[in-house]
Amino acid sequence: MTDEIVKIDGVSKRFGDTVALHRLDMSIRAGEFVTFLGPSGCGKSTTLRILGGFETPTTGRVILNGRDVTAEPPNRRRVNMVFQDYALFPHMTVRRNIAFGLELKGLTRPQIAARSDDLMGFLELAPLADRLPDQLSGGQRQRVALARALAPDPDLLLLDEPLGALDAKLRGQVQAELKSIQRRTSKTFFFVTHDQDEALTMSDRIVVMSKGRVEQVGTPEDLYFHPASRFVADFIGETNLIVGRVASVRGDEVALDWNGQRLIGCAPRDGAPVEGGTVAASVRLEKLMLSETRPDLPNVVPVRIVSKVFKGSRTEVGVRVDGGDETPLRAYVDTALGHALGDGQIWAGWSADAMAVLRD
Numbered sequence: 001m002t003d004e005i006v007k008i009d010g011v012s013k014r015f016g017d018t019v020a021l022h023r024l025d026m027s028i029r030a031g032e033f034v035t036f037l038g039p040s041g042c043g044k045s046t047t048l049r050i051l052g053g054f055e056t057p058t059t060g061r062v063i064l065n066g067r068d069v070t071a072e073p074p075n076r077r078r079v080n081m082v083f084q085d086y087a088l089f090p091h092m093t094v095r096r097n098i099a100f101g102l103e104l105k106g107l108t109r110p111q112i113a114a115r116s117d118d119l120m121g122f123l124e125l126a127p128l129a130d131r132l133p134d135q136l137s138g139g140q141r142q143r144v145a146l147a148r149a150l151a152p153d154p155d156l157l158l159l160d161e162p163l164g165a166l167d168a169k170l171r172g173q174v175q176a177e178l179k180s181i182q183r184r185t186s187k188t189f190f191f192v193t194h195d196q197d198e199a200l201t202m203s204d205r206i207v208v209m210s211k212g213r214v215e216q217v218g219t220p221e222d223l224y225f226h227p228a229s230r231f232v233a234d235f236i237g238e239t240n241l242i243v244g245r246v247a248s249v250r251g252d253e254v255a256l257d258w259n260g261q262r263l264i265g266c267a268p269r270d271g272a273p274v275e276g277g278t279v280a281a282s283v284r285l286e287k288l289m290l291s292e293t294r295p296d297l298p299n300v301v302p303v304r305i306v307s308k309v310f311k312g313s314r315t316e317v318g319v320r321v322d323g324g325d326e327t328p329l330r331a332y333v334d335t336a337l338g339h340a341l342g343d344g345q346i347w348a349g350w351s352a353d354a355m356a357v358l359r360d
C-alpha cells in the first residue's frame, strides 16, 4: 500500500492466560477513519493501547509512517489520544489546554500562539478561548480535546470511545462534527467503540472484533448489507436470520430450501457453502418488501401479518409464511402502507442480493 501510515504486523497480546488479541495483520491508509467495533472484552482497547505505545505486544511489530515503533514509548511516537472523559485540565483555559502539548514540545511562544489560534479558528473555539472546561458544553469540550490532540500534528489520532459520555441527541451531532473535522484535516483516525451506529455513521472502514479476533473488515455498507458471519449480522443493525438447507451453489448464487420455499441468496465472499449443509442467511428489515400483489422478485413467499409495531414514520411488520410456525420475518414499511395491509394473505419478496448467506 503506497499511502500506508500504519502497519500492524502479526501483533498479538497475552495477559497471563488471557489472549486479548490473536495475531492481527492490518494496514491503515493515511487520512482513513478506521473503527474497531466489538463487544466489551473483544480486544479493541488493547489494539489501541499497543498503537499508542501504552502496551507492548507479545508478538509482532507496529510500523508507523515507515518506522518500526514497537519498542518506543508513547512520547517518541507521532501519535496522540483523545480519552472518553476528554481529560482536559480543569484549571486551564481552552487556550492553555490546547497549547499544553506544544509547550512540552519546546516550541517558541509565537509558534505556540500561532498554532493554537489556527486550531481554535478551525474548530470554532476562538470565542471560548478564555473559558475553563466546566464552562463548556459536552460538544465544546469534545472539540477542545480534539484541538489539543491535533495541536502537535500527529500522524495518527487514537480515540477511545470519546462520545460515550454524551447523551443520545448530542452524540448524533458530535458524530457528524467529528467526521467533518477528520475529513477537513485529512488526519488518520483510529476509533474504538462498541456502538454500531457510531461506527456506521463515521467510518471509512470498520474492523469488527470478537474474542480477540477480526470477524470482518469492510466499509459500513459492506458490513451492513454483506455481513460474512452470524456474529456480524447480529451485531450490526437489525436483521432477519433465515436458516435453510443449501440446495445448490452456482458461482456467487446460493439456492436455499426454507420452509417449503426455494430462496436465492448470495454466497459469502470468503467461500461458498457446501451443498446439502445447513446455513443461515441475513435479510435486512428494510429489504423485505410486503405487497398485496405478487412482486416480480427472485424470492417471493405467501405470508400473513402477525404483528405491527408503530415506529413513527415507519412500522415494523411481522409476517409468517402462510400455515408455517417458524420465527416471523420482520419488515420495515411506510406507516401508511402498514395501516393499509389487512389480515388476508399477502406477499413478502426480496432480491437475491438482499439475502447474504453467512459463513457460520
Ligand SMILES: Nc1ncnc2c1ncn2[C@@H]1O[C@H](COP(=O)(O)OP(=O)(O)OP(=O)(O)O)[C@@H](O)[C@H]1O
Pocket (backbone or CB within 6 Å): 015, 018, 019, 020, 038, 039, 040, 041, 042, 043, 044, 045, 046, 047, 194
Ligand atoms: N492489563 C490487563 N491485565 C489483564 N487482562 C487484561 C488487561 N487489559 C485487558 N485485559 C483483558 O484482555 C481482554 C481484552 O480487553 P480490552 O480492554 O482490549 O477489550 P475491549 O474490547 O476494549 O473492551 P471494553 O469495551 O470493555 O473496553 C479482556 O478479556 C480483558 O479482561
